Each structure stands twice: as structure tokens, then as C-alpha cells.
Amino acid sequence: MGNDKSDVLQGTLDLMVLKTLESMGPLHGYGIARRIEQVSGNSLSLNQGTIYPALLRLQQRGWIKSAWGVSESNRRAKFYSLSPIGKKQIDEETENWERIAATMSRFLAPSN
């Protein structure tokens, strides 16, 4: 892989999944993975497989839920959607991430 792609930071994948489900509504695993790749403009090196443990983790916390359904192409697939707890959690996680990002950027800013 080229050096222009960065690895997914621990914990950020969860938030990406949540935001994706928030904006797109119920979606299957492949859809979520593709969406994340598209939004990141292919600048992330994401093994699509890693999305599944993340989905399980979010499900175990009760932030998302899943149900079997049928896709546009008429395939049986598991669809994930935000749960009420998950919706509330997005704000908190976003805030959390912004705080970290702000802290990081202060470190990275050229010192005066």
C-alpha cells in the first residue's frame, strides 16, 4: 500500500459506522464498508472485514440493531440500523472525538 493511505485509528471506526447509519438509514455490512470508503475518498486503508467485529461490538452495547432483510438486488442480507440509545450516543462520541482532534491539532500547530 502506498504511504498516502492511513490506518483506521482504534475507536474511530465505531463513530464512522454510527454516522453512516445516521445519514443513510438501515444498511448492510458491505454497504457500510463501501460508504466509509467513499466518504473517506479512498484515503483510508480499510480491510472491509474489520467492519464486522465493530458491528458486533456496537450491537453488544445496544447502540445498533440488526435484522435480516432483502437488498435492492434481491439478496438476503443483514441490515443494521441505529437504536434509540445509539442515536443519543452519536452526540457524545462526536464531542469526544472533536475534543481529541482539537487537542491533537494544538500539539501539531507550529509553535510561536
Place this chain on the structure above:
Amino acid sequence: MDWIRTLVSRFAALFGKQKLDDELDEELRTHIEFAVEENLKLGMKAQQARTSALREFGGMTQTKETYCVQRGLPFVEQFGRDLRFAFRQLRKSPGFTIVALLTLALGVGANTAVFSLINGLLLRPLPLPHAEQLVVLRFDKGVSDPIDYEFCAPFFRDLENRREVFSEVFAYNGDTLLVKGQSGNENVPGMLVSGQFFQAMQTAPLRGRYLTPQDDRPGGSPAGLAVVISEDFWNNHFNRAPDAVGSTLIIANTHFTVVGVMPKRFIGPDPTQRPEIYAPLSADPIIDAPRNHIADGIHAWWLIVGARLKPGTSMEQANAALLTVSNPILQETGFADAGLMDEKENEHLHFAAEPGSRGYTYARFLFRKPLIAMFAMCGGILLAACLNLASLLMARGVARQRELATRLAMGATRRRVIQQLLTESLSIALLGTVAGLAAAPMVSHSLAALAENGFTEMRLDTSLDLRVFAFAALIAVVSSILIGLLAALQATAGNLNDHIKEGQQAKPAFERRKILPRVLMASEVAVALTLVIGAGLLATSLLRLFRSGAGFDPKGLVNIAFKMDKQQLQGDALMRLYQQLGEGLKRQPGVKSVSFEFVVPLSHRGWNGNYFTPAGGTHQIYMNAVGPDYFGTMRIPLYLGREFNWNDTKASGLKIILNQSAAKEFFPGQNALGQQITYPREKLSYQVVGIVADAKYREMQSPAPAAAYVPMQQDEQPKPSLTAVVRVDGPLAPLAAAARALAGNLAPSIPAPVVTTVDDVLNRSVSAERMMALLSLFFAGCALLVTAIGLYGTLSYATARRTSEIGIRMALGARRIGVVAMVFRENVLIAAVGTGAGLVAAALASRALASFLYETSPSDPWVLVCSVGALAFIASAASILPALRAAQIDPMRALRNE
């Protein structure tokens, strides 16, 4: 919150794993198909589209594995796998498994059983709301007989009205009530309770109401005398009739109204009693007639007093409050001026409270020490069982070294292997504990029955409760760690290469590693020897106790107790009734002679008095009132003079018979016969008409005291309840029916007489000793067996591993006898060291036994020699078999196996 949801979901995933796996497979398959579809749309060829999709996805197996670890509880799943493996291993060696399980079940079962007795008697709180607020009051005398839990009525009535720190103060007295049933009068266990008693118990009646302070007045409340009955009595006596409340019971020939029924779970304040009728304390003159404890005032000490602390009051506050009221109460009740105590004692006297959540029972004082001693013995057995298993596992671990080394070599961490070995020992411990727990109720029932043998009226709840289960679980875990950890650590230590290469070859393996198993076996021998010595001491003591004799011949002697206090006759008329009863009994087949006694010897009851002679001064001696031909019937030798006869009436002048010790005390160096002895308190003078041999009085354990006998006709009491002693030749059973028929004829209003053999009385008198001796013998036998198994098992394993070494030795010319000696020697050392340690341990431990021993020194040489002999015999027997087997090794075969 998140982590709880996660845990629940992970736990749920442990079940239906197959379905979840299938779903995951399907989901991932769909993922790839979506990707392939999209790639095809982008114009890729079929093969290229699939390869690209798989590359984008990343490692498929890796994803599944991460997913599965995330989904379930890997630790639990691993544990399950270990457990299955452990059970397979155990099934593979059934001999080892059965021995391991049996020894452990024995240890756990015995411990749990004794613990449930201890729990029932010493630990379990009363099944009452807020039992922690209950206190038991006591009376501190400070000087000679320091603490007394029995109160007199005036003290209690005064305390009852001073309740600064208590919400209620109550008193009770366990009693036997004479209740009229369909078939005449019968004795029912009951309890006299004071007015605030039920209020303090805070237990609602099942039906009706409970007794209140209004009922606890002479004559009862304006509505009359009332009682409350137990659910059991309601079942048995009223057949659960709803109109039982309001009906009348005739107790001691007096009408009482049943006002309430208490539920089954209510057992009252004494954990060893199950009263069926609760009557007001003020009814004592009716129920205990002709005695009257209330009128006896400060001379009758018969009440147990308890109280309930006001919420938020501490024990210190309660004791401080009691201390301030002590002196006023002593003054008000006239106790201080009664001259019962000297000045110094009076100053010290005070009331005090102690925690009463577990209730109060006299049995605690009797059985606490024997129970704790037994508990220690059980602990010894369990320790021996664990040491035994540890050594066996260790020996097995050596045999399995190659397997373990291979697993370690293939990349298993040491932690992982130890974890798996511990799971093995844990599964043994678990199975053993379950088996032990299953056996425990049976054992504790028989233990309780043994103890109750001494106290017929004692009822103890020994059922398993949470505390017992926690205890058993603790035992299981501790023992499995004790068993497994050492073996596991040892089996996984050392150099891998050596283990794999080593195999089963003739090589003096690490000598250092042989030390630990030997230490374990030696400790086991020491524990076993300690138990054997303890058992030997207790058994010898019991034997000596029996051989010391009671002073009379208990064989073929029957006691028939008549209760005469509630019938009409008294004085000479009652004596004539006794005479008729005696004559009637004498006509029964097999009866040789009949007499009567007031105090039953060895029943722990007593009657004493201070008597005086000019020659000997004042002595306190034990007394008894007996009938004609008493000493002949009891087979107590009559040295001088004569027995009493029916002509020794009140009119014929007071007569007395002394035993030899009393005669020596009162008439040193003189002939006592015909002399006078006086009873200063009543200013009475008795003529000595006979001298008899000494006999034991209150209990087997104390030597025969100085005692005197007076004729039953000359006794002071108006209505004495006497016991007939009957010397019988032949079966005793018909006598009980005959006695009942006779009493029914001659005295229809008395309850059925109680028939017991004197052998029973004697056994009951030594019940604690007998129980301890029997149990300790049983435990010692088990310990010996366990040790034999351990010595045999470990030596067999060790020898099996030396097969090729022994083969080489024999090929080089070692003689078979030499091989036997070489193998045998291994255990001789262990047994010798263990015996030395055991003797030291026994010397320390048997000091605690000293108080249970009768005329037996804790270092009795015979017991020590025999115990060591028994152990040496067992150890030799266990060691000679592997040694002989080693000598049968065929050198050629052994070498070919190399």
C-alpha cells in the same frame, strides 16, 4: 450500562453457537457477493471480480476468529473445553478417579455434616424478623459461679417494667404440659411465656391472636386463661379444624382457651426446642402444680430472660442501663437482704446483656467443645484426603510429563497447561464435593440423633442453608487448589528437552523433585497418626468409663417414671398407691424385684443437703428417697444394717442409710450404724439403719460421691413423682404395656408412665463421650485407609517409572530380595518421618482433648504404642505390594521396552 449489555449479549452467545456461526457465514458470503456484483458492473471478468472482492475484504478466517472472540466469553468456552478434557482423563483411569472421589467425598461430607451441626447449634440466627436486635440477659455474680442465665420471677418482673433501652423484655421457661386428649392425659412440650414475649418475637400468628400482657396475669385476662398453639399441634390435635381458635384445652386439669395458632416457621426462642403450646407465665402455679415457682420468689431460678433492643440502641448502652438498674432491683426484690450472698458478692452482682440473635440454649454449653473437637477431626480427614490426592496427582504428573512436555513444546504457555491441570483437579474436587454434600444431611442427621440421645427433648435444625453451602464451596475450591496447584507447578517445571528425551528411561531423575511428594506423604502420615492417637485416647477413656462401673448393675434394670403431681392422692395415701403399683409390677412375668427412687442416678439431676454429726462436722452430701428393697434391686451391696421397708413411715421415726463415703465423713473411725445424724436447716435427726456401697450419682464421669438415702415414705414432699426400678429377667418390651395398663387401672388421671432401660440412661450419661469416641474411631479408620491408598498409589507410580532401571539392576545381578528392600525402603523413610511429626502434633493436639478424657492421660503409653503399631502395619501392607511387584519385573522385557 454498556458493559452489562455487552456481558449479557456475550453470555447469550454461548448458547446456539451453531446458528450464530451459520449466520455469520451467510453474512460474509453475501458481502463477497455484493462486492463481486459491483466489480462485475465495473467491467471486471468473473475471476478478477472475485479475487478483487476477497482482497478488499482482507483475511476471511482472521475476521471470523476476531468476531468469535468478540462474540462469546472465550474464558468460559476454554474452561468448558478443559472440563471435557478433564472428564475424559478421569474416565481413562477409573481406579484413581474412584479413590479420589471417595476420599474427597468423605472429607467434604464429614466436614459439611459437622459444620451443619455447628451451624444449627452455634451460628444460625433465629428465624425471626430483626433477630439482631434480640439480647439475652444474664446475671453476673463475679466470684465463685460467675455467670447465670437463669432468673427468678421477682428480678424479671422488675426488669420487665424498666425498659429504657429495650422495646420489650420477656421471659420464658420450656416446660412439659399435661394436656387432656382423647386417650387420657398426655405430656406435651410447651413453654411458659411472659406478656411481652410474642410482641418481641415479631411474628404474626397464623390464626387468631398471640398472648399479650393482659393474658399474663393470675387467672388470665377477663376472658379467662388463654394459650397459643403451634401449627404442628393444630395439625395433630385439631386436624387443622378452623374452629380450633376459641376451643378449650384442659391443661393440668384447668380450662384454657386457644386464642391463636403460630405458623410452622416460628420455633420460639430456643433453637433446640419446639414448643407446641405457649401458656402465660402467670399460669405457672396451675401448670407446674404443686410446685409454684412464682411464690418461691427469689429461691426459684427458672426463667430465661431476653429483650429486644430499641432500634439504634447499642449493646454498650443496654449494658450501661442494666448496670444502673441492677442495685435498685436487688434492693427492691429483697435479694440483697436475703443473705443468699455475702457482702462482697452482693456488691459485684449486676445484670448484663449479650447478643441473642441465635437464641439461648443450654445445649450450647454441653456440645460446643465436643463439636469443635469433632470439627477439627473432620478438618484432619479432609487435609489427609487432599494431601493424598495431591501426592497421587503429582505421581501421575510425573508419568504424564512427556504428554505435557509435548504440549508445551508445541506452543502452549505454561499458564495454559497449569490452568488445564487445575481444571482437572477442580473437576475432581467438584464431583467429590457434590458427593459429599449429598451424603452430608444423612450424616448430620445421625450425628444430631446421637447428640439428641443425650437430650431426648432436643430438636435441632441441621438442614443445609446458604452458610453451609458457602462453606462447602469454600472447601471445594481450597481443596482443589491444594490438590492441583503443587502437582501442576511441578509437572510443568524443568527443561522441556529433558522431559521429551527422557521418556521412561533408567535415569535417576531430578532428586530434588522427589522431595515434595515425600513431604506431602509424610504430612499425610502425620495427620493420620494424630487422628489415630486422638481416637485411641477417646476410645480408651470411654472403655475405662464403662469399666469403672456405676456402683449398681444396669443390666436388666428398667425405670418406670410415674408423674403424680396432678392427681388427688398425697402423703400416706399416695405411698399406698406406690405400694400397689410395685406389687402389680412384681406380678409381671420375669420381674424379680421392684423398688422406687426419687432421683434417677446418672440422669444429671441431683438433690443435696448439709448434714451434721458431732464426730464429723457438717458436710454437703447427695440425697435420694428410695423404697423398700432398693439396694437389692439395684444390686448395690449392703455392708451393714438393713434395707428400708414399708413400715418405715413418718410415724416410726426418721431413718437414713449412708453410703460408705458418707459414713466415713460423718463417723470417722466409728461404727455409724445406729448413730444419729442431723439436718440443721429443718432441725431433724435421723437414725442410721444401714451402710451401703458407694454408687455414682449425677453422671458416670464423676467418682461416686458421699450420699445418703431416706425412706420414700418419710420424704417431705406431698406428691413426689417417683420412678420404679424393676429388675427383670427376660424381655423388657411387655413391661411397658403392663406398666401402662397398671397405671390406667390404679391411677387413671396420671399420664402414661415413661419406661426406659437403665442401660439407656447410662448410655445417655456418656453420650457426648460415646459420640466422640465412635466418630473419632471412624475418622481414624478412614484416615488409615486413605493413607494406605496414598502410600500404595504413589509408590506404585514411582516404581512403574523405574521399571527399566530395576531391569538393568537385575540384569547386572541384583537379587529379587534386594529389589524388594530397595522399593520398600522408599516408604519406610516417609512413614518414619511422618510418625515423628505425627507424635509431635498429637502431643500438642491431645492436650485439647484432656478435658474429654476419663482417667486417661493424653500421653497414655499404650495408646501411643498401639497407634504407631497400627500405622506401621498399614504402611507396611501398603508398601510391600508395589515392592513385590517390582521384584517380578522380567529384566529382558524391561530392557526391550527402552
